[in-house]
Amino acid sequence: xxxxxxxxxxxxxxxxxxxxxxxxxxxxxxxxxxxxxxxxxxxxxxxxxxxxxxxxxxxxxxxxxxxxxxxxxxxxxxxxxxxxxxxxxxxxxxxxxxxxxxxxxxxxxxxxxxxxxxxxxxxxxxxxxxxxxxxxxxxxxxxxxxxxxxxxxxxxxxxxxxxxxxxxxxxxxxxxxxxxxxxxxxxxxxxxxxxxxxxxxxxxxxxxxxxxxxxxxxxxxxxxxxxxxxxxxxxxxxxxxxxxxxxxxxxxxxxxxxxxxxxxxxxxxxxxxxxxxxxxxxxxxxxxxxxxxxxxxxxxxxxxxxxx
Amino acid sequence: xxxxxxxxxxxxxxxxxxxxxxxxxxxxxxxxxxxxxxxxxxxxxxxxxxxxxxxxxxxxxxxxxxxxxxxxxxxxxxxxxxxxxxxxxxxxxxxxxxxxxxxxxxxxxxxxxxxxxxxxxxxxxxxxxxxxxxxxxxxxxxxxxxxxxxxxxxxxxxxxxxxxxxxxxxxxxxxxxxxxxxxxxxxxxxxxxxxxxxxxxxxxxxxxxxxxxxxxxxxxxxxxxxxxxxxxxxxxxxxxxxxxxxxxxxxxxxxxxxxxxxxxxxxxxxxxxxxxxxxxxxxxxxxxxxxxxxxxxxxxxxxxxxxx
Numbered sequence: 202x203x204x205x206x207x208x209x210x211x212x213x214x215x216x217x218x219x220x221x222x223x224x225x226x227x228x229x230x231x232x233x234x235x236x237x238x239x240x241x242x243x244x245x246x247x248x249x250x251x252x253x254x255x256x257x258x259x260x261x262x263x264x265x266x267x268x269x270x271x272x273x274x275x276x277x278x279x280x281x282x283x284x285x286x287x288x289x290x291x292x293x294x295x296x297x298x299x300x301x302x303x304x305x306x307x308x309x310x311x312x313x314x315x316x317x318x319x320x321x322x323x324x325x326x327x328x329x330x331x332x333x334x335x336x337x338x339x340x341x342x343x344x345x346x347x348x349x350x351x352x353x354x355x356x357x358x359x360x361x362x363x364x365x366x367x368x369x370x371x372x373x374x375x376x377x378x379x380x381x382x383x384x385x386x387x388x389x390x391x392x393x394x395x396x397x398x399x400x401x402x403x404x405x406x407x408x409x410x411x412x413x414x415x416x417x418x419x420x421x422x423x424x425x426x427x428x429x430x431x432x433x434x435x436x437x438x439x440x441x442x443x444x445x446x447x448x449x450x451x452x453x454x455x456x457x458x459x460x461x462x463x464x465x466x467x468x469x470x471x472x473x474x475x476x477x478x479x480x481x482x483x484x485x486x487x488x489x490x491x492x493x494x495x496x497x498x499x500x501x502x503x504x505x506x507x508x509x
Numbered sequence: 510x511x512x513x514x515x516x517x518x519x520x521x522x523x524x525x526x527x528x529x530x531x532x533x534x535x536x537x538x539x540x541x542x543x544x545x546x547x548x549x550x551x552x553x554x555x556x557x558x559x560x561x562x563x564x565x566x567x568x569x570x571x572x573x574x575x576x577x578x579x580x581x582x583x584x585x586x587x588x589x590x591x592x593x594x595x596x597x598x599x600x601x602x603x604x605x606x607x608x609x610x611x612x613x614x615x616x617x618x619x620x621x622x623x624x625x626x627x628x629x630x631x632x633x634x635x636x637x638x639x640x641x642x643x644x645x646x647x648x649x650x651x652x653x654x655x656x657x658x659x660x661x662x663x664x665x666x667x668x669x670x671x672x673x674x675x676x677x678x679x680x681x682x683x684x685x686x687x688x689x690x691x692x693x694x695x696x697x698x699x700x701x702x703x704x705x706x707x708x709x710x711x712x713x714x715x716x717x718x719x720x721x722x723x724x725x726x727x728x729x730x731x732x733x734x735x736x737x738x739x740x741x742x743x744x745x746x747x748x749x750x751x752x753x754x755x756x757x758x759x760x761x762x763x764x765x766x767x768x769x770x771x772x773x774x775x776x777x778x779x780x781x782x783x784x785x786x787x788x789x790x791x792x793x794x795x796x797x798x799x800x801x802x803x804x805x806x807x808x809x810x811x812x813x814x815x816x817x
Binding site: 236238252254261263378379380441445448449452453459462463468469472473475476477478479480481482483484 | 544546560562569571686687688749753756757760761767770776777780781783784785786787788789790791792
């Protein structure tokens with residue numbers, strides 16, 4: 202039985218994923234609680250923006266759920282090869298999160314899982330997309346290996362091609378060309394997963410669920426392992442510079458951010474991904490042999506973290 | 510006598526403008542000195558990046574000079590209607606500066622003056638461009654009026670149409686659509702000033718020189734007027750948020766930044782415009798009647814500051 206999942210089932214999963222992640226993060230944080238803002242989209246649907254700030258572990262974070270529908274915006278038509286003159290509808294739902302921890306030794310994390318449908322003149326298309334990537338201020342190879350091993354396990358359960366393909370996709374996507382740096386140690390990125398092999402959408406939905414469900418155990422492990430590490434003013438200064446790179450990636454290259462800013466009007470929900478504070482100093486070159494230099498050297502594509 | 514200025518004359522002016530501005534700012538700052546980095550472009554020309562940080566008044570600033578030439582990059586061909594298949598050369602020179610003061614009551618300022626030439630199959634085109642705009646963290650209407658009056662005076666000496674036209678151009682250019690806010694109180698912006706009325710390039714060069722030369726007296730007045738104003742943690746927090754908007758404008762919309770990042774390889778020189786620190790908090794809405802709310806209300810296009 203590989204019946205297609207219906208929209209309600211998908212939306213219910215994303216809604217419960219947001220609930221579970223927020224509860225889990227609040228518990229791990231031990232200090233702050235998420236604040237919720239409900240919003241509606243005039244053209245159809247809406248969402249739940251949830252933000253947390255000044256916590257014990259999390260300095261700023263957001264976990265957003267949305268399920269929106271209506272006439273297909275122009276950029277979505279273009280992206281999906283639908284003639285602009287064509288009347289078309291779309292439906293989109295997903296969860297998107299970014300967590301900026303206070304301690305420079307706890308990595309920033311981002312995850313997005315989503316489902317998109319377009320419909321026009323008897324053509325219906327639906328697909329899943331998403332990604333999860335880790336951005337340590339200081340790269341710890343063991344943490345990176347742990348993160349990638351976990352993602353590979355989830356991928357391998359579904360398709361042995363997934364991990365190598367989606368890992369490379371993440372390396373290419375989470376890249377800052379003007380710096381010649383990856384955003385962090387990568388992870389996986391995938392888009393337009395649809396029923397190519399005739400097995401229906403259900404196995405793809407299961408894959409996306411497995412990715413979504415892997416977030417909490419993976420990130421909480423990384424929090425617990427690093428949350429009590431001592432840090433100095435110099436580590437915080439480096440954290441600000443690395444957060445500056447995060448801002449550069451999100452504002453210059455990230456497709457979701459760009460499209461959101463240009464079309465949605467939900468600026469505050471979209472920019473919840475930006476750090477609480479970031480810094481820019483002219484031409485900082487870390488000292489040879491320092492942890493900062495080591496991190497810069499590891500911000501490269503095509504590193505086999507699991508083999509490290 | 511309206512002979513066209515030659516390139517050397519223009520380059521010499523921009524070089525001396527950078528020198529004068531750096532000396533004047535160091536004197537006003539009283540604490541820090543500019544550090545210079547010379548750079549060369551493999552394809553031709555180079556520049557002098559000068560940055561200042563942690564001064565008495567200036568927390569971070571950059572005043573860059575460049576004069577570059579060589580084969581016309583593709584984006585420049587596109588911008589100037591030159592077929593991509595056509596062999597073309599370009600020459601560009603200018604001064605670009607951004608100053609981020611420490612005291613939230615001293616405004617951020619930006620100025621750019623430049624000359625660009627393209628040459629292909631017996632077609633030579635040359636034009637001036639530039640702009641100067643003021644971004645107060647807290648808008649003071651008297652300061653904004655002073656700034657605009659000064660710019661209007663300079664413009665009116667050359668052409669009564671300049672100020673209204675270039676003021677509107679700045680309002681439209683220095684605008685953050687996803688926030689529905691102007692970057693600050695605007696100023697003037699102009700581009701592609703070329704010999705349209707048969708008077709040659711010399712009068713346009715004089716206009717650009719007058720704008721360039723107006724920078725120091727105008728900005729130093731604003732520094733001296735505001736540098737000793739008392740401020741609190743709450744004012745600093747607001748400054749960080751306003752600097753966040755500055756980052757958003759520069760990374761998402763500013764053409765110079767975008768083209769520079771995509772083509773030049775001089776990332777550090779280009780991003781010297783970013784503030785030393787910036788902040789993002791979720792959905793900050795200033796209290797009714799506060800100075801912060803007043804500032805937000807004044808971040809609009811088409812305000813007649815001189816008439817205030």
